[in-house]
Amino acid sequence: MEDLIKRIESIFKVLKKERGKRDNLWIIEVEKDSLHAVLSYLKDNESFKHLALVSCVDWIENNKFQLSYILWSYQKRQNLIVKIFIDRDKPEFKTVLNLFPQAEIYEREIRELYGVSFEGNPTQNEDFVLEDWEEMPPMRRDFDTLKYSQEKYGDRDSEVQKTNIRKIISDFTDEWRRK
Amino acid sequence: MKDNKYFLDDKPDKISYSEVWQKFFNWARAKSLWVVAYGTGCGSIEIPPMVTSRFDAERFGVSTVGTPRQADVLIISGYLAVKTLKRVIRVYEQMQSPKYVVGLGACTVNGGMYYDSYNTVNLVELYIPIDVYVAGCMPRPEAILAGFAQLMKKIKEGRADGWKHYLDNFEQYRKNQEKIIKNWKIPNYNW
Amino acid sequence: MKKFSKKDREVKLFVGPQHPGVTGNMSFEITLEGDILTSVKTHVGYLHRAFEKLMERRLFIQNFPLVCRICVPESDTNEENYARALEELSGIEVPERAKWIRTLVLELSRLQMFMRWIGGIAGTMGLSTAPQWSVGDRDYILDLFEELTGGRIYHIYILPGGVRRDLPEGFEERVLKVMDYLEKKLPDYDDLIFENAVFKKRLKGIAKIDPSWVEEIGVTGPVARACGFPFDVRKEQPYEVYDKLDFEIITENGCDLYSMAMVRRREIDLSINLIRQIIEKMPKGDVWTPLPNVLYWKIPAGETYVKSEATRGEFGYYVVTDGSDKPRRVHVRGVSTPHAYTLLERLVPGMNISDFSVAIVGLQTCPPEIER
Amino acid sequence: MWIWYKVLYALIVVIGGLAYGLLLGGISRKITARLQGRRGPSVFQNYIDLIKLIRKRTAISHGVMFFLAPMFRLLGGIGVLLLVPIIANNTALSNFSFGGDLIVVLYFMVFGCLGMALGAADSGHPHSALAPTRGLAQMAGYELPFLLSVIGLAIAHNTVSLSNLVAAQQGGILHWNLFQYPFLSIAGLIAMLGMYMAYPFSVVMAPQEIAVGPPTEYSSTFLSFMFTGRSIFGVGKYVLFMDLFLGGATNLVEAFVKTFVLFLFVVFISNVFPRYRTEQAVRFFWTYPLVIGLIDFIRIFIK
Amino acid sequence: MDIKGILKPLTAWKRAFQPPHTIEVPNKGKREAAERYRGFHYNDIDKCIGCGTCSAICENEAIKMVKVREPQKGDSGYRPRIDYGRCCWCALCVDVCPTGSLEMTNEYVWVRESADEFIFTPGVDIIGHEEKRDKGYKKDEKLNFLHLERVPMRELDGKERTKTFAEVVLGYLEEEARREAERCIGCGLCISGCPARMHIPDYIRAIAEGDDVKSLNIIYENNPMPEMCGKVCTRRCEFECSLGHLGDPVAIRWLKRYVVEQFDDLRKYVKAEPQPLNGKKIGIVGAGPAGLTAAYYLRLKGYETEIFEAAPKAGGMTFLGIPKYRFPIPSLDKQVELIESVGVKIHYNSPVTDKKFKEMLEEYDAIFIATGLPKGMSMRIEGENHPKVTYAIDFLRRVNLGEKIRLDGEDVVIVGGGNVAIDAVRVAKRLGANSFIAYRRRVVDMPADEEEIEATEHEGIPIYTQIIPLRVEDGPEGKVKLIYGKAKMVQEKPGERPRPVLIEGKEYEYVVDRIIVAIGQQPELSYLPEDIRNKIEMNRRLIKVNERQMTSIEKIFAGGDLTNWTADAISAIADGMRAVKGIEMYLNGEISWDKK
Incomplete structure (x- = not known):
């Protein structure tokens, strides 16, 4: 496997390579523009024919989306x-x-849940799991699902709040700690 | 075809007949509950065991039918995604009165484990009236059968009037439903 | 006289979500010309619960009640996958016995799923006796689960570091008893279903898959094996103790629904065989490595992709952690995603409408895992 | 005056037929349940279902044909039941059988199905619209062997009256058409399976394929009419086949036993087979029963 | 044609002759779920301590805590209320429950017609499955989420340590501390045990996360003498630790000690930024824990504080009374340095007299007296004034002030069973004596720490119990005789602490070189001017104060052992904290003696 990584490195620019936590897993980061070439090379020359998943991770701190x-x-x-x-x-x-x-459907999912659009995918704008969605793409980290849910769908038991036992304990006798 | 705002043209009126007949028919209704085969959520995983040989709900006259038109009971089996809610309301309105709804599992009561999900409703009773709730996640077939037993009791006593409540408070229910479902036009991929 | 164009002759029909022939809550938009389908569009989202979003809000341990609900009928694969991903990322070792118990649970889970599938495939063709038998017999396996884990459907039994409880006393014998029972009943199923003339007639030659599609669109599981491809994660990349068990990959060469059915039928025998092997070889010992304090458990940053063989094929979990006490991203590869979309779209043209629901059950599409 | 008695008897027959039909349905459910390893509903479950359905309210309208279809169905059923003699030459139970009743029965049988088809097509539901096309295709399938066997028997006995057919079979079990013309009977009985929409020929009411077929949109009272029609029709057909192949009946007990045997035959087959595709069903009818029936048919001609 | 395929299915009818396997529920009885079934909850509300851990681990927020009874020490009075509209029956709450009170029965039928009936508090709302709790999902002893075993503390060997005054407890290594801190589930019940209400779970969490500086600063929020507490605190928090119900409590004291020990110079790490002086002056008498605490926090708030201390070092009883093998001098100095560094003025060797006190009343805006209990209590028996009889507190003070005392080979009896008695006996042992303890009650009744009692065992110190001293007499060869009687334990009312009653008639004696009396201490209030001393309200031998530490005399606040029956350092610190608040409010005019 290390040979393979070396072979890839010799052809493409590999920004970061990392051995996974188990033997048969490697993670490489490549440049955005060379991805198609890398995948094409891997598929045709290195027998990586099975695309299991296309995934997206939101690194909101770095203002980046990771596509895996x-x-x-x-x-x-x-x-x-x-x-x-x-x-x-x-x-x-x-x-x-x-x-x-099969990437079509994974890309459609990412398009809907993260708002990443994939140029050249004809069906990416079709509904995947949501219908009449008006907010920001929900899987983004800055979308607050709890708030959305409670505002929209209500909550039966909202008057009893989740109690902080710590606070009760520190409050229950000593007045002097209270402001 | 005129652009119907609602799935129903107008709300059906109520039936009234004498008390003895009422009791007799209530008895028959309780003994013959046809469940529409619509697994709305993960609770539908326990419906097959319930209607098959191990628990055999048919002993009580509970059987499944494939179309909402003929069904008496709609089982809300757990959470309702927004997309499903729309279909559930449609299925419910297609069912003919008297009709009953059984809510299975925690999700129907207060959102269950998806209480913070942006795509599942929390309080199903806001959108359709539910006659009997069964706790569990998921309730075992025995518990669902107990739920049906309770529903039968309720029907026999003439108290299972969720559908009447729906008709009486139709505007209120519709308002709640419209709060969630934006597009009331029937999407082109649904009948 | 007006000539009818092809378009005029086409009927658009919606199968599901409320339709007795659809497994689970999903819908298909099919176009018909007479009795023959010309195209299909799959619609999911009726079961979308935003699991992946919710998991980002919950602690690692709190995710376990969630993950087991991702594919409803087969919860253990999810638990095992997620647990294995966390173990990999955090470096927790699992005791040997726990691995064996996990494998036992996984195989029992596969077995009950296959039993349920028998009911599904025969039921879609109207043979209502089969689901009555198979779902009823499956219940004995659920009873075992109940005894072992405390739950019938959602077990929450496999946690990182092992399994939650040791086997109860005498459990092995009861498992074997159920296996004996099933083995006694299986010939009945063969008589009724798999050797049934009508059954064969309905399935042979239907949904014929071009073997070249298997690698092209990432078909896995019994569907791929029915095309003669020996793809089985249990052998390819053995997890838990599958490398210590003695078994062969089951393949058939028909590429049609009947071959898929026969692969699954033989998988039932295989599962029973594996369960017997597991019980025979299971070592004694601990079943649990204590976790760090679960309320504050943090996992170092990293990412991994783990997979296992569900009844439908390769079930994968892509887990990304960022060093906090919650996962950064969990992406579940629902096995049937390519099956229900890409493969089905290719299979459908020319199919009879009667075969449509048989085909979707034959491919074993499972909507909750597609949309999560 | 006799006509009023006749009407009274007819009423009794219809009500009795309905009761018997519903009971047979209940027994069928019970037997099926037993095969499937469960207890099953009470045998009177169908009565309860019917009572419930009658008092369900309907709020659907799909036009006149939609309402008329259940009536057609019911009428077809009653027609069949009232035309076939349950006990030939019995004043009360020979019903309205007359010289050419066989032809009229055949007509009524199609009439019910056609009415059904019209109603289903009118209900606006795409699935139930699909069902009549399948139903008609299948009818074309089973009518062929059925007609073959009926015509064969008519030629053989030189009559189109059911009463005469029954009379011709009297005098011992071997005189029954089942044993006289076994191949024709087999063709007829297989066609009967098709007629009952029993598996493997149940392509019309195929729940997993096209919702529940023609009655998808029907509910409440209309469904109860259909239900009633189906039960009466079922009993009528059993009686018809009893008259055709099993030598009719000389008393009520015999009639019950013989129809029950026929009923058991349907239950016996239908519970262990899945459903054929439409064209497979048609092909089946046009090959095996037809070929088998032709053997006897040719024999009759040669004779 | 596939004849076989047509005939074979017909053989399935043989199944029709087998009896149905339908389980006839619910019309014919009820089917019991498996032994481990995760059914509805059961909570033993007397066993439950309301720690809220179940609520914390519940991913569905199905468990909320509601008030069921009044809170008390170690019990928040809240109990889990479960919403079956949320619950998913995962039983994580059962596995994480630290007391084992939360269980699941194997009941599973709960059918209601209204959605509002799915909320219940197990143990309070009776729903009918309470009796049948023998089956169901129970806590497994081995397989649960809690870490019940404490990381053992390394100690000096018992024989080794009797020879020196080196510290006995060696403290946690970093890895051990992280591991120990990791065990804490953060419920906060320990806070109810701590008189000073320290933010215990927070600083333990910080340790577990490897952030010692953060932890130190959290500790310094309400304890200016953490190293002292980390070493000699009576650690009442640990008795309330929820993990203590099934296993060992978290070693809160050792963890605090670990944190402070990491830093040689606290001044660099503790973020103590005193506010600019606001012109108000506070005088404090006694530089014990209470005084130091009050001075430190008042100074941080901008008050000018001055302490008058009779001893040459600050620390009060922690300096004078606690043996150095438990609390070495450098540790004390480190803390006092920090306190002085924020601007607290300490006048050493300057005992306050009544004259001085009067001046102070003029000079300062408020006075806080925390002079503690410097005098030993007498046994009130005949011959107690014998020269060979000393009070433990005097004995310890002399040792700690550096007086060279050797007791080689002497027999020493220590009368009493408190911490002071044990300190004295261990010190005497280290000074070479064959010391032992004579106590009125049984070992289990001893007020001293269990750990301390254990330490005496390690060091080979015998404890004789149920001994009631009767009188002291001269013994032979310059020795002294302690005449005593045996006691029997009488429990008058059930639930009451048994009382020792003298068995009349028989008398025994110890012939020893020295008798050390350690049965309690009393205050020394001679420095107060006479009018104040007469006027001040007393609570038996202690000064009476209210919840703001106000005495009955205007401007005078009091705290520490002087007002406090628990008489330990952490209570004194708590008094100091309270006094800070009280003084601040008094000077801001929020409270006054008129309204008192």
């Missing part, structure tokens, strides 16, 4: 996660539909 492409090679029995970072303010990327047909 999880590949599996049946021959090598190896998992490889190829990840890139894209700008959170301009969430756009190009589709990998031409390489992996």
Whole structure:
């Protein structure tokens, strides 16, 4: 597997490589623009034919979205996660539909839940799981689902708040601690 | 076709007949509950065991039918996603009175474990009237059967009037429903 | 005279979400020409509970009641996957016996899922006796689960560091008793279903998959194995103690629904066999490595992708942690996502409407895991 | 004056037929339950279902045909039941059988189904609209072997009167058409399975494929009419087949036993087979029963 | 044609002759769920301490705590109220319950017609499954989320330590401390035990997360003498620790000690920024824990504080009374340095006289007296004035002030069973004596810390119990005789502490070189001017104060052992904290003696 990483490194610029916590998992980070070439190379030359998942992670602190492409090679029995970072303010990327047909649905999901649009994916704007959604894409870290839920759907038992036993304990006798 | 705002053209009126007949029919209704086969949530996982050989709900006249038109009972099996809620309301309104709703599991009562989810409603009773609640997550088939027993008792005593309540407070219910469901036009991929 | 175009002859039909032929709460928008389907569009979202969002709000341990609900009928795979991901990221070791118990639970879970599937596939063709039998017999496995874990459907039994409780006394014998019972009943199922002339006639040659699609669109599980591809995560990348068990990957070569059915039928035998092996070989010992204080448990930053073989294929968890006490991102690879979308779209043109619900049950699409 | 007695008897027959039909339905559910390893509902469950359905309110309207269809169905059922002699030559129970009753019965049988089809098509539900096309296709399937066997028997016995057919079969069990013309009977009985929409030929009411078929949109009172019609129709058909193949009946007990046997036959087959696809069902009818029936048919011609 | 395929299914009818396997519920009885079934909750509300851990681990916020009874020490009085509209029956709450009071029965039927009936407080609302709790999901002893075993503390060997005054307890290493701190579940019940209401869970959490500086600063929020507390505190918090119900309580004291020990110079790390002086002056008598606390926090709030101390060092009884093997001098100095560094003035060796006190009344805006209990209590028996009889407090003071005392080979009896008695006996042992304890009650009744009692065992110090001293007589060879009688324990009312009653008639004697009396102490108030001394309201031998530490005399606040029956350092610190608040309010005019 290390050979493979070396081979990739010799062709493409690998920004970061990391061995996973188990033997057959490697994580590499590549440049956004070379992703298609890397995936294409991996698929055609290195037998990474099975795209298990396309995932998105919101790193709101760095103002980035991470896109992860999880590949599996049946021959090598190896998992490889190829990840890139894209700008959170301009969430756009190009589709990998031409390489992996099943990416269509994963990309549609990311489009809906994170608002990352994939140029070249014809069905990305269709509803996936939501209907008539008007707020910001819900899986973004800055979307407060609890607040949204309570405002919209109500709560039967809102008058009893979750009690902080700590506070009760420190309050219950000693007046002097209270302001 | 005129653009119906609601799924129903107008609200159906109520039935009234004499008390003895009422009792007789209530008895028949209690003994013959047809459940619409609509698994709205994960509670539907315990419906198959309930209607199959191990627990055999048919002993009590509880059987499943494939269409809401013929059904008497709608089981809200757990959480309702917003998208499902719309269909559930439609299914409920397609059902013919008298009709009953059984709420399974914690999610129907107060949101259950999805209380903070942006896509599931918390208090189902705001949108459709529920006659009997069964606690559990998910309730065992025995508990669901106990729920049905309670529903039967309620029907026999003539107290199962959630559907009347729905008709009486139709505007209120509709207001609640509209608060959540933005687009009341039937989407083109639904019948 | 006006000539009818193809478009005029097409009927749009909506199957589901409230439809007796659809497994779970999902819907299909199908286009019909006469009795023949020309295209399909899958719609999910009726069960979307925003699990991944909720998991980002909860502690690692608090996620376990959630993950087991991701694929409702097969909760243990989820628990095991997530637990294994956390173990990998935090470096917790699992005692040997716990691994064996986990494998036992996983196999029991697969077994009950297959039993349920028998009911599904026969039920969609109107053979109502089969679901009555198989779901009833499946209940004995659920009884075992209840005894072992305290819950029938949602077990919350596999936690990082092992399993929650040791086997109760005499549990092994009771498992074997249920296995004996099932083995006694399985010939009846063969007679009734798998050797039934009508059953064969309905399934043979239906939903014919081109074997080249398997690698192309990432088909896994019994669907891939029905096309002769020996893809089984249990062998490919053995987890828990599958490397210590003796078994062969089951394949068939028909590429159609009947082959898929037969793969699953043989998987039942395999599962029973594996369960017997596990009980025979299970060592004694601890079942639990104490976790750090679960209320404040933090896992160092990292990411991993773990997978296991669910009844439907490769079930994967992509977990990203950032060093806090909550996961940064958990993305579940629902097995049936490519099956219900890409594969189904390719299979449907030319299919008879009667076969449609058989096909979706045959592919074993599971909406909750697609939308989560 | 006799006509009023006739009407009275007819009423008794219809009500009795309904009661018997519902009971058979209940027994069927019980037997099925037993096969499936469970207790099953009470045998009187169908009565309760019917009572409930009558007093359910309906708030749907899909036009006149939609309302008329259950009536057609009911009428078809009553027509069949009233035309076939339950006990031939019995004043009360020979019903309205007359010289050419076989032809009229065939007509009524189609009439009920057609009414159903019209109603279903009118209900505006795409699934129930699909059902009649399947139903008609299947009817075309089973009518062929059925007609073959009926015509064969008519030619063989040289009559189109059911009473005469029954009379021709008297004189011992071997005189029954079942044993006289076994191949024709097999064709007829297989066609009967199709007629009862029993599995594996239940392509019309295929819950997993097209919702529940024609009655998808029907509910409450209309459904109860359909329900009633189906029960009466069912009993009528059993009686018809009893008259055709099992030598009719000379008393009520015999009639019960024979129809019950036929009923058991349907239950016996339908519970252990899944459903054919429509074209498979049609193909089946047009091959095996037809070929089998033709053997006897040719034999009759040669004779 | 597939004849076999057509005939085979028909053989399925053989199943029709097997009896149905339907379970006839609910019409024919009820099916019991499995032994481990996770059914409805049961809570033993007497066992429950209302720690709220179940509420904390519940991912659905299904468990909220509601008030069921009045709070008391170690029990918040709140009990879990479970919302079955939220619960998912995962039983994490059962596995995390520190007392084991929360269980699940195997009952599973709960059908209601109204959605509002799904909220209940187990143990308070009776729903009918309470009796049947023998089955169901119970806490497993081994497999739960709690870490019940304490990380053992390293100590000097028992024989080794009797020879020196080196510290006996060695303190946690970093890894041990993290591991120990990790055990805390953060419920906060310990706070109810701590008189000073320290933010215990917060600083323990900070330790577990490896942030010692944060932890130190949290500690300094309401305790200016943490190292002293970390070493000699009576650690009443640990008795309330919720983990103590099933296992060992978290070693809160050792953890505090660990944190402070990490820093050689506290001044660099503690963020103590005194506010600019506001012109008000506070005089404090006695530099014990109470005085130091009051001075420190008042100074931080901008008051000018001055302390008058008779001894050459600050620390009061912690300096004079506590043996150095428990609390070494450098530790004390470190803390006093910090207190002085914020601007507290301490006048050493300057005992206050009545004249001086009068001047102080003029000079200062408020006076806080915390002079403690410097005098030993007498046994009130014949011959007590014998020269060989000393009071433990005097004995310890002399040792601590550096007087060279050797008791090699002497037999010494210590009368009493408190911490002071044990300190004295251990000090005597270290000075070479064969010391032992004679106590009126049984060992279990001893007011001293269990740990201290254990330490005496390690050090080979015998404890003789049920001994009632009768009189002291001259013994042979310059020795002294303690005549005593045996006692029997009488419990008058159930639940009451048994009382020792003398068994009349028989008398025994100890012939020893020295008798040390450690049965209590009393205050020394001679420095107060006579009019004040007469006027001041007393509570038996102590000064009576209200909840703001106000005495009956205007401007005079009091605290520490002088007002406090518990007589330990942490209570004194708490008094100091209270006095700070009281003085501040008094000077701001929020309270006054008129309204008192």
